[in-house]
Amino acid sequence: KNITVSSPAELKQAVQKAIPGDTVFLENKEWKDAKLVVEGKGTATKPIVIVPRSIGKVIITGQSYLKIAGEYLVIKGLHFKDGYTPEKDLIVFRVNNDRLANNCRLTECVIDEFNNPERFRNENWIVLWGKNNRVDHNTFINKLTASPVLIAELNDERSQDNNHSVDHNYFKGRQRFGSNGGETIRIGVSRYSLTPSRTQIVDNYFEHCNGEVEIVSIKSGENNISRNTFFECEGGLVLRHGLGNVVNGNLFIGNNKPFTGGVRIVNPGHRVTNNVFLELKGTAFRSPLSIMNGVPNSLINRYYQVVDAKIENNTFVNCTPLTFGAGKDAERTLSPQRVTFQKNLFVNASDPVYQDDNNDGGVIVSNNAIDKSAVSREGFTQVKITNTVKNGITVPQAKNYGADLKQLAFITVNQAGAKWYNTNQQIAKNKNTTTYIKASDTKKIQELINKTHAGDTIILAEDGFYKLEEGLIINKPLVIMAAKHLNKKPVFVNASFKTIPAFITIENGGSLEIKNIAFQGAFESYGNVQAGIRSTDKAMNRHYNLTVDGCEFYDYNESSFAGIKASKNTLADSLVIKNSLFRNISGTAVNVAEEKDDRGAYGAEYTIITNTVFTNVMGSAVNVYRGGNDESTLGPFVTIDHCTFNEIENREQGTVVRLVGVQYAAITNSNFAYSGQGGRAIEFREFRWDEILVDYC
Amino acid sequence: KNITVSSPAELKQAVQKAIPGDTVFLENKEWKDAKLVVEGKGTATKPIVIVPRSIGKVIITGQSYLKIAGEYLVIKGLHFKDGYTPEKDLIVFRVNNDRLANNCRLTECVIDEFNNPERFRNENWIVLWGKNNRVDHNTFINKLTASPVLIAELNDERSQDNNHSVDHNYFKGRQRFGSNGGETIRIGVSRYSLTPSRTQIVDNYFEHCNGEVEIVSIKSGENNISRNTFFECEGGLVLRHGLGNVVNGNLFIGNNKPFTGGVRIVNPGHRVTNNVFLELKGTAFRSPLSIMNGVPNSLINRYYQVVDAKIENNTFVNCTPLTFGAGKDAERTLSPQRVTFQKNLFVNASDPVYQDDNNDGGVIVSNNAIDKSAVSREGFTQVKITNTVKNGITVPQAKNYGADLKQLAFITVNQAGAKWYNTNQQIAKNKNTTTYIKASDTKKIQELINKTHAGDTIILAEDGFYKLEEGLIINKPLVIMAAKHLNKKPVFVNASFKTIPAFITIENGGSLEIKNIAFQGAFESYGNVQAGIRSTDKAMNRHYNLTVDGCEFYDYNESSFAGIKASKNTLADSLVIKNSLFRNISGTAVNVAEEKDDRGAYGAEYTIITNTVFTNVMGSAVNVYRGGNDESTLGPFVTIDHCTFNEIENREQGTVVRLVGVQYAAITNSNFAYSGQGGRAIEFREFRWDEILVDYC
Ligand SMILES: [Ca+2]
């Protein structure tokens, strides 16, 4: 029996009444704010199928979700875009704690940027409960928010030993999340990690999944992660908790991109075999292969010791060194034990091939091979290499060593995801325009901004005061600059009696390049301006770029004010300041320290300040903060070069340049005068693995 | 002409239409959600009077405010209670930026705990704009929120040189605010502080104004602060910015209470004369008299140098030493200069009488006197003392030295405030009850809590599991304890599938003493509990007390979880933990570190932990955080005695006991084992004026 439904209520009723073998068609249309609940009972041979009248013609938008419960339901071909779930989950395999889904299937669906506008809102696109469910041939594009794309939960026996299959999906894009919570897949959770999950993650294609250090985070036992392709992902497949997982026949393609990772191992009993690692350039936790040290008496969510692992018959081509004893420190003191590392093949190997931070024989490296052209190394046989090409990918091979390529699937984009969906749609690009604006037209600037297109340029045509009465809002990439050949800079001032949070606020989707303009924070007896340029305090899930060139920021009279401020819950991809001046500021000149929750989040991936003068600043000149012990992210990165610091933050315990938790920092060729007299010129608070350079200061 | 009005609209219209000499009566009743705007034009001899039909019978409640504009309006006898302003100000002397009040008067009004439920919400009870306005004979009781009770603003010339009078008011109570923003009066603001205000603050009575280090904060010039009484106030009259202020004939009564302060001086040209300081025990910024050091090239909101000050004919009786050069550090390097300190009288003086941290002769101490019974001191003449008693207050006198008592008003409670209002109403007290509750009645505990009265006791009658399905909410002072003579502790667990934020949450108005109960964070496969006991994440403006005795907290499995957690925007007066155990916690055992904004706020005034064992905690055992450079508050105070720390926070850079910005700390008689191996056992980050003791650890 076939039936076509056109509302969530009809759908619910139709599925409830359906008998095995029925198909419920969703009417072709936009389903807005669709709270879909499907609960029914098919059979293995006669499932109930829920499908659009025409694949690709049911588009689910707005505040929508899908809850599935019952047996043998197949949900196929739904397309989620332009919205987000009003709840914690988008597609969830249970209706409530009592009614789970078993033997259900989600296939050929597409979730395309269905993101909550708040980046730190925990939302999951797919959550598996129950047993024997399958998620296959779906396409997941650019999840921007916290929490994984897909989770399998196993809180009690109804969902443990579940035998789910996650296969042939296309995980396309996950931008650097800038905090823990940027995983693509999580299976289980530490509290229940000692029980087996037996989930299959096979034949999937992961592309640019750069959310954090864990692309796939396994937190349960006896899962099988095999035959997947990881394409240029800044992270790894991580066996984080749980026992006896199998990682076999996966293909990691790094293309020499920095930070591309492989497999990381924690806990006992795992097997990593027949995987191919091509041109991976990650180090430490992102090494092509890393084996962690454990913690004595570890709590369930910390690090159990690695014992009885087998790492055999893998192929590493042109990779950075492997890391044995990763994360070793005063807490993680238990070295891996009884780990056999053999029959692996290294081609164009790094020197050393691996680094063992314990060197106590816990990792038994024996009978591995290296290509003949390499310098010979102890414990490695030199062997002859031949190349095999499959699906356009070239993989070296050698007899008896390295991966058995028959166990690989060489999954490409074309073999994963919903085939009906074209993920490479082009957006027509406007020709960029340039508009000049006079000081007397200051009130029209916002209107002009609203009318312009991404990439357009607005030019302040005159010097003198541009008298704003509201802060400007930027929500697309724009250039704002002074006209060339002016004698003085145009000066933004507030000519209203209100306090204005910033002259310019960058909102979601915005980016800004700004040149040769001054931002005067206090003007006559008008209201204060709290910052020159800031990112929004509203919801944001996209990263922004800000380039400030030849600008001046002065007269900010309260200690909460700043020249430039990266607001909480926003992340700049890059914050570039050059040839600029900050003076007479009671707060912080460049404030990238609003992520105070010590959860490892931060305000800018790259902060780059060059040729800039800071003078008479009561707070810090530069404050970048990333608090807590989290080890998920790459950044923040900070570069300060050719800057001058004069009369900055002389208060007790004050710091001129404060870089807390910055992971890569370089401060070079800079002058510090009459600054930091009550505290420090530069404060680092860093971990031993951070990279810090101070030179010529 | 007299008219009676009964709504805000009628009032507005009546005042608009009134002619000089008219009286507008407010109908006797509760005026709820009353947005009152009065704008009219009286004359000096014939003002327009706005007054209740019967004084004391108009009660303004709910979301209410009063805006005043025009000339010669007298507003009299209003009573604000049980509500708060929906805007930033409650009573404001302007309708908008164009329409100010001049020559208007607010008299005999009462504002009794008219507080926003959110403590950090900036709200002002009285804001003066314009000129020649008078605020007199009003009573202001217990402002609990951020920002002063009364402000005079002087943003432009219409409000500068204003000649306002703030006189005969009764400022009754301002609890320790636990952050900057707890002032009682502020005159001006740093940005406009170099202009004269000429406000009179005279004949007022300040009682227990303990909000912060500044009771009265003068941030403008040429004000007159005279003949006021300060009764047991933990703070001072502070000449913070501005030039040439006069402090004359004030009476400070400390009654030997700790932290009671006097006058603090910054900026040039002030005169402090004929004041009497009785039994003040404050030190540093709260000294009976302190003269600050200045900052070179100071920004407008930092510290200008003190020069050309006159401090003469003051009387100090049984006080702590005065401080000259207060706040001297690497930044505040400019000593006071050309300050004459003479003809002052000291009775029962401290030794030394004063401490000069610069000792460069900038403060010229000459021709002062000391009582005959004292040891003679250089620069002090010994003189004969007689006692004068006025209004029940005994003040010593000597010829030619000390205060001229005729210049004092000896203001008492009876001479200030709205006479018609009795501020000492008693609340009838219930007889306290004790109720026993069985494990099988766990679901009824919340209902029972709701029915009990302040001070009642609830006893868990059995050992074994008390299975909660919601966290308990405490919004009054209660005792919860295990029955005596049980073999084991009763154990709270979560038996719902939801995650619960805490077993017990203390809300506004609540306090808790809890004894001999266990809090198990994870139970079977039910939902997690994020904390054993916490303060609310909802609005709170009253401080709470929590005493935990003989309790156990264990099995909290996520790193964001805690045994006990003081939430952001709440302040414990005291947090006492004794004879207790914390084990198996992935987060922080005792978390008083949620005020992360570096504005000088903190979560508990006193944290006292004794005879308590911490074992196997992944985060810190104790984390108390107060960030930033603010110098407004007394606390936090931390005492840790006879505690054991075993296997605590061994992570890289981790700290077992983390006390950042704690102002008084003592850690004694405690054991640290296998703890802090990647970082530190104890981390202090303190200022040079903090008091720290670590002993027998
Ligand atoms: Ca993670």
Ligand SMILES: [Ca+2]
């Ligand atoms: Ca203050």
